[in-house]
Amino acid sequence: MHPADSFSNLQLRSEQLTPLQGLLLEPLARRYRLLRQGVNAVFFILVWSLLLGLYLQPWWPLSVAISDASYHGLWIVPLLGLLRALYCWQADKHKLFALREHDISYKSGIFFQAMITQPVVRIQHIELKQGPLERKTALARLQLFSAGGAMHTFEIPGLQLEQAQQIRQFVLQHKDALQDEQQQ
Incomplete structure (x- = not known):
């Protein structure tokens, strides 16, 4: 039998198709979400620690701009870390x-x-x-x-x-x- 003999191209109606919304979707492993949260926490703790070290260091005087930026960074970085953690937690639930x-x-x-x-x-x-x-x-x-x-x-x-x-x-x-x- 020749492959062309078995070829068909029947028209389908959209009602006949299986909707993708009807799929039984499986979630990712819970450990994945926990791992991402851990990596996120370590990253933001390191950035915060560097800013704290810069702000408190006694070896050279900081300009007013750098001192202000590092001071504001001490509360902005944890806030960004928290927002990213919340977003990632929700985003991972939707994967x-x-x-x-x-x-x-x-x-x-x-x-x-x-x-x-x-x-x-x-x-x-x-x-x-x-x-x-x-x-x-x-x-x-x-x-x-x-x-x-x-x-x-x-x-x-x-x-x-x-x-x-x-x-x-x-x-x-x-x-x-x-x-x-x-x-x-």
Whole structure:
């Protein structure tokens, strides 16, 4: 049988399509949110400590402008740290993903929400990434690359390592099976 003999391009009505809003989305690992909060806290504590050290240092006189800036920074930096912590906590709650038989979806955003769905057969390769803190907390990120792009199509952060490995393996096996099925 020739591949062109099995080709079809039937018209579909929009009511027949499965809505993406009906997807059962899974949240990221709770450890991911805690890790991000910890990194955020360490960063802002270091910046605050540097400002405090600059403001209190006895070795050379500070100009009025630098003294005022460091003084104001001592309350602005913690305020910014708190606002960033609150934003990240809420933003991480809105990062969700779904894996279906033929595609994988990732949703994110608090104010401006975006959902990216990538068909499994269009995935060129998939990478499992871990930084040092992710390795220590058994977390991983999956980067999905599609045809025609040098950058990854999207990244799913904050997955438990075992879960990320299982998803990666599923995508690789399922992609090959679908391509074999299409070639027959």
